[in-house]
Amino acid sequence: MMKEDFKLNDIPKRNVYKVPENYFDRLPMRVMEQTAAQEEATVSINSAKWWRLGRIAIAPLMLLLLFVCVYFYNNNREAEQKDTFAIQQIPAQDIVEYLDTYATLEAADFENLSVSHKGLAAEFLNVSPTSAEEELEYYTLDESNL
Amino acid sequence: MEDKELLEKFAHPESRNLAFNQLVRKYQQKVYWQIRKMVIDHDDADDLTQEVFFKVWKNLENFRQDAQLYTWIYRIATNECLNFLSSKRRKFFLPLNDVAAELAEKIDSSPDIxxxxxxxxxxxxxxxxxxxxxxxxxxxxxxxxxxxxxxxxxxxxxxxxxxxxxxxxxxxxxxxxxx
Missing domain, CATH: 1.10.10.10 (Winged helix-like DNA-binding domain superfamily/Winged helix DNA-binding domain)
Incomplete structure (x- = not known):
């Protein structure tokens, strides 16, 4: 059977819920205490977490560092070997022609040449050993050349 | 104290705790009653209210002042309530009516109501x-x-x-x- 119509406005607005005595007087202090405690817990959890993570990460990091070092060491060696190999491929005549065109040689450069390369110096200067000796007779030696 | 003044005081470390204490005093009843009407049980409402204010504490520095402070706090409280009720359902695998029945039972039996x-x-x-x-x-x-x-x-x-x-x-x- 249909009951009579009911309207929400017929009910007086009232709060039916109760709180313990002095609840709202104590709540701010409890909130402050809990905030401080949680903040402290968060900080200690975070630092413990980072410390734990750090300890776990140290081994892979060292391994990674080792790989990086080995990689760069090998790369450098390969590059050096390539340079040496490339220079070895250039014919001696080309080097001599290059130096003849672009290089300015000084007396100190000849001091660095080993005995086995004396022939190369003569060839490079394009003078006979006799002419060179004659030239040297007029060359004045000072202390810096000795 | 006005919200603007509260926020200014909160920004300074030496007056931070005092400002936050005043903020809690100002809004605690509105937050608590909003939550209490949703979760019915006082202990649950108490826990959630504290959680709301902890979140306010953590995020107040990032609060954009283009919104009203209370609107922002209300939004945090609303999300806490909705998350609490949905996790209650998930936890006990309860459909909507069973949670309603559980809460209705509290209305009948709790001395706080x-x-x-x-x-x-x-x-x-x-x-x-x-x-x-x-x-x-x-x-x-x-x-x-x-x-x-x-x-x-x-x-x-x-x-x-x-x-x-x-x-x-x-x-x-x-x-x-x-x-």
């Missing part, structure tokens, strides 16, 4: 509404909030809120009529 028969019937009728609709009803009916304010908190259009409130009133009237 008083009122005449029609008042208690109204509370039970409210428990039959979906959570978000119940929130809208509480904000409009009990807190006399404007639809624009509710819209800012819940991120729902004013039109949808009006429709939701009127539908809630109809459902409540129907429930009380037949129970």
């Amino acid at each position: 008083t009122g005449d028969e029609i008042q208690l019937k109204l509370q039970k009728a409210l428990l039959r509404l979906p959570d978000k609709q119940r929130l809208v009803f509480n904000m409009k009916y009990y807190d006399d909030m404007k639809y624009e304010e509710i819209s800012e908190i819940l991120g729902t259009s004013v039109g949808a809120l009006k429709a939701s409130y009127h539908l809630a009133v109809k459902k409540i009237e129907e429930f009380i009529k037949y129970h």
Whole structure:
């Protein structure tokens, strides 16, 4: 059977819920205490977490560092070997022609040449050993050349 | 103390605790009652209220002052309530009506809840509404909030809120009529 119509406005607005005595007087202090405690817990959890993570990460990091070092060491060696190999491929005549065109040689450069390369110096200067000796007779030696 | 002044004091480390204490005193009742009407049980409401203020503490520095402080706090409280109720359902694998039945049982048995028969019937009728609709009803009916304010908190259009409130009133009237 249909009951009579009911309207929400017929009910007086009232709060039916109760709180313990002095609840709202104590709540701010409890909130402050809990905030401080949680903040402290968060900080200690975070630092413990980072410390734990750090300890776990140290081994892979060292391994990674080792790989990086080995990689760069090998790369450098390969590059050096390539340079040496490339220079070895250039014919001696080309080097001599290059130096003849672009290089300015000084007396100190000849001091660095080993005995086995004396022939190369003569060839490079394009003078006979006799002419060179004659030239040297007029060359004045000072202390810096000795 | 005005919200602007509270926020200014909160920004300074030496007056931070004092400002936060005053903020809690200013808004604790609004937050608590909003939560209590949703979760019914005092202990749950107490835990959630503290959690809300902890989140306020953590995020107040990032609060953008283009919104009202209370609207922002209300939004945090709303999210806490909705998350609490949905996790309660997930935890116990309970459908909506079983959670409503559990909360209705608390209304009947808790010494912290008083009122005449029609008042208690109204509370039970409210428990039959979906959570978000119940929130809208509480904000409009009990807190006399404007639809624009509710819209800012819940991120729902004013039109949808009006429709939701009127539908809630109809459902409540129907429930009380037949129970």
